[in-house]
Amino acid sequence: MSDLTISIVDGEGVRPTTVEPGTKAWQLFAETPEVVAARIDGELKDLSADLVDGQSVEPVAIDSPDGLDILRHSAAHVMAQAVQELFPAAKLGIGPPITDGFYYDFDVEEPFKPEDLDAIESRMRKIVKEGQKFSRREISDDDAREELSEEPYKLELIGLKSSADGAGIEGAAEGASVEVGDGGLSIYDNLKRDGSLAWKDLCRGPHLPTTKRIPAFKLMRSAAAYWRGDEKNKQLQRIYGTAWPTKEALEEHLHRIEEAQRRDHRRLGTELDLFSFPDEIGSGLPVFHPKGGVIKREMEDYVRRRHIEEGFEYVGTPHVAKEGLFYTSGHLPYYGEGMFPALDLDGQEYRLKAMNCPMHNLIFRSRQRSYRELPLRLFEFGHVYRNEKSGVIHGLTRVRGFAQDDSHSYVTPEQAPDEIRHLLHFVLSLLKDFGLDDFYLELSTRDDTKDKFIGSDEEWAVATQVLSDVATETGLELVPDPGGAAYYGPKISVQARDAIGRSWQMSTIQYDFNMPSADRFNLEYVASDGTRQQPVMIHSAKFGSIERFLGVLVEHYAGAFPPWLAPVQAVGIPVAERHEDYLYTLGQRLKGAGIRFEVDSSDERMQKKIRTAQTQKIPFMLIVGDNDVENDAVSFRYRNGDQENGVPVDEAVTRILEAIASRAQV
Numbered sequence: 001m002s003d004l005t006i007s008i009v010d011g012e013g014v015r016p017t018t019v020e021p022g023t024k025a026w027q028l029f030a031e032t033p034e035v036v037a038a039r040i041d042g043e044l045k046d047l048s049a050d051l052v053d054g055q056s057v058e059p060v061a062i063d064s065p066d067g068l069d070i071l072r073h074s075a076a077h078v079m080a081q082a083v084q085e086l087f088p089a090a091k092l093g094i095g096p097p098i099t100d101g102f103y104y105d106f107d108v109e110e111p112f113k114p115e116d117l118d119a120i121e122s123r124m125r126k127i128v129k130e131g132q133k134f135s136r137r138e139i140s141d142d143d144a145r146e147e148l149s150e151e152p153y154k155l156e157l158i159g160l161k162s163s164a165d166g167a168g169i170e171g172a173a174e175g176a177s178v179e180v181g182d183g184g185l186s187i188y189d190n191l192k193r194d195g196s197l198a199w200k201d202l203c204r205g206p207h208l209p210t211t212k213r214i215p216a217f218k219l220m221r222s223a224a225a226y227w228r229g230d231e232k233n234k235q236l237q238r239i240y241g242t243a244w245p246t247k248e249a250l251e252e253h254l255h256r257i258e259e260a261q262r263r264d265h266r267r268l269g270t271e272l273d274l275f276s277f278p279d280e281i282g283s284g285l286p287v288f289h290p291k292g293g294v295i296k297r298e299m300e301d302y303v304r305r306r307h308i309e310e311g312f313e314y315v316g317t318p319h320v321a322k323e324g325l326f327y328t329s330g331h332l333p334y335y336g337e338g339m340f341p342a343l344d345l346d347g348q349e350y351r352l353k354a355m356n357c358p359m360h361n362l363i364f365r366s367r368q369r370s371y372r373e374l375p376l377r378l379f380e381f382g383h384v385y386r387n388e389k390s391g392v393i394h395g396l397t398r399v400r401g402f403a404q405d406d407s408h409s410y411v412t413p414e415q416a417p418d419e420i421r422h423l424l425h426f427v428l429s430l431l432k433d434f435g436l437d438d439f440y441l442e443l444s445t446r447d448d449t450k451d452k453f454i455g456s457d458e459e460w461a462v463a464t465q466v467l468s469d470v471a472t473e474t475g476l477e478l479v480p481d482p483g484g485a486a487y488y489g490p491k492i493s494v495q496a497r498d499a500i501g502r503s504w505q506m507s508t509i510q511y512d513f514n515m516p517s518a519d520r521f522n523l524e525y526v527a528s529d530g531t532r533q534q535p536v537m538i539h540s541a542k543f544g545s546i547e548r549f550l551g552v553l554v555e556h557y558a559g560a561f562p563p564w565l566a567p568v569q570a571v572g573i574p575v576a577e578r579h580e581d582y583l584y585t586l587g588q589r590l591k592g593a594g595i596r597f598e599v600d601s602s603d604e605r606m607q608k609k610i611r612t613a614q615t616q617k618i619p620f621m622l623i624v625g626d627n628d629v630e631n632d633a634v635s636f637r638y639r640n641g642d643q644e645n646g647v648p649v650d651e652a653v654t655r656i657l658e659a660i661a662s663r664a665q666v
Helices: 065-086 114-130 141-147 152-163 247-262 265-271 290-309 323-329 331-338 357-364 413-433 457-473 546-556 577-592 606-615 626-631 649-662
Strands: 004-010 013-019 035-040 043-045 056-061 101-107 133-139 185-191 197-202 216-226 235-244 320-322 343-345 348-352 376-385 401-411 439-445 478-482 491-497 503-512 536-541 570-574 597-599 620-624 633-638 643-648
Touching: 035 065, 056 065, 065 101, 065 114, 065 185, 065 197, 065 235, 101 152, 114 216, 133 141, 141 152, 141 185, 152 197, 216 247, 235 247, 265 546, 290 376, 290 401, 290 413, 290 546, 320 323, 323 331, 323 348, 323 357, 357 376, 357 401, 357 536, 401 413, 401 546, 413 457, 413 491, 413 503, 413 536, 439 457, 457 478, 457 491, 457 503, 503 546, 570 577, 570 606, 577 597, 577 620, 577 626, 577 649, 606 620, 620 626, 620 649, 626 633, 626 643, 633 649, 643 649
Parallel strands: 004 056, 439 478, 570 597, 570 620
Antiparallel strands: 004 013, 035 043, 035 056, 101 235, 133 185, 185 197, 216 235, 320 348, 343 348, 376 401, 401 536, 439 491, 491 503, 503 536, 620 633, 633 643
């Protein structure tokens, strides 16, 4: 047989290479141990894959996104093997890689205890040390049923795949696409060094060559999870773990988790008395306490002023509307599961609004519009309600009732690119004012294989191209999000990284050619030639939701807000009770200058009061003793512990006001 010619694609470019027949992918990268898989003609494959003449082969490093998924998927298999070795009656669910880790679901008689996780992790280390080989083999549906006859959940997945006529079952179950791919089935055997079978699982792969290639892992926790994410199904036990290319990377990840726990806005919200979630009100429905209300008001005042400066007009709309309005907008047909059930009022069905745009459209349509009025920009703090599943509600970052700084720009098609530039500049400057300055953009487009999108191919192409062009102009990283668009049009999402590097979806800008159409709201303006034309509608939320943005800020700042946002900007601490009157008099002056000031007149000692102020993360402490009273001064202390004594009161006031005006962190 003649030699094979393949192309190796790597950082050096495309390199044609001649190899012998029967060569496997691993032989191309034997000198590069960080390579754990190969992308052959665009498809991820195990390193054990045989090469064919004319193929393009790209190495996949363990620290690449695909490599990390493969590492974590392999670790999930090792965990499942360890569980079944320790708990032979356990039945297998699914075990996909997820962001920063993996999980596997099990049907077991009793929930896993912490000591069980310790034992499972210990057994995993043994399996890793043995260097078991991940070996893939193709299998028919019938043979798979026979081999896995004692695994009811795997049998269900096989049945779903078969009923789809070989088209795959992606979307049929959370993570199921990891277990069963398009077309035929495959099983991965974990083989011991003598070739005997240690364990097997239904899976499409790929996997690492051997278990020994799993450098660092840790089991994190267990939790209950419904099979395939459906509350009607049986509740299984899910074990979460994490795996990394090096022990150092694992330690860094664990440190980030500790830091994230320290910054958890739910805990800090209670400690700083910002907000709560009373059971009597309901899950996902927060109430803001006075201190949280200060931050919320500052956010609202800021964004209201900025919208007016940016040419928006403030409007207001009700919380409920007749159900028919949301059929006109398309929300009930395409977003109905996210809306609360109908309310019967005087024989008519009403809905709590999940969005403000339908009502803004009615404001636009309330009278004839001229092209001279465009862009017409409408803005409100619209309180909306979304029927989120209980399992996804999370503090302020995923709630059922929230306020949006919601705006809609009505423009001519020719004006759309400039309006999107204007909105994107507005959004980025706003985020920077709140201390977020590390961004990337995500472009969400439609998925042509799904029917949840409306509008013509041409309209989608134009809208997507406009958003893409404007996003590219910013110079920021642009990440594709196929299928993530709203049903009515594509969108740009601004993703901001916080102080510890986590990404949060913040603001969105959406291009909508559907709602203004004759089939929906029939919005029109009179063009310069006297004809009636349809505007383009651009949706934009700068905070996204005030509640979620506030939750992100709590975690970004770890509760230590910059002075302009801090609920209490300065606290007066008397050395002794006789100094309190001086501080109350000083407080009138500070409050007159607009500074949020309190006096700690508790019976605690001075040092305890300082510790309390630091725990409450108050930016400035004004400590007063006898000398300060005599000299009209204070000891000026920052929350980081720095302190200057004998600072004149005028200077202290100026420092605080300058810190507030600059929006700087101290």
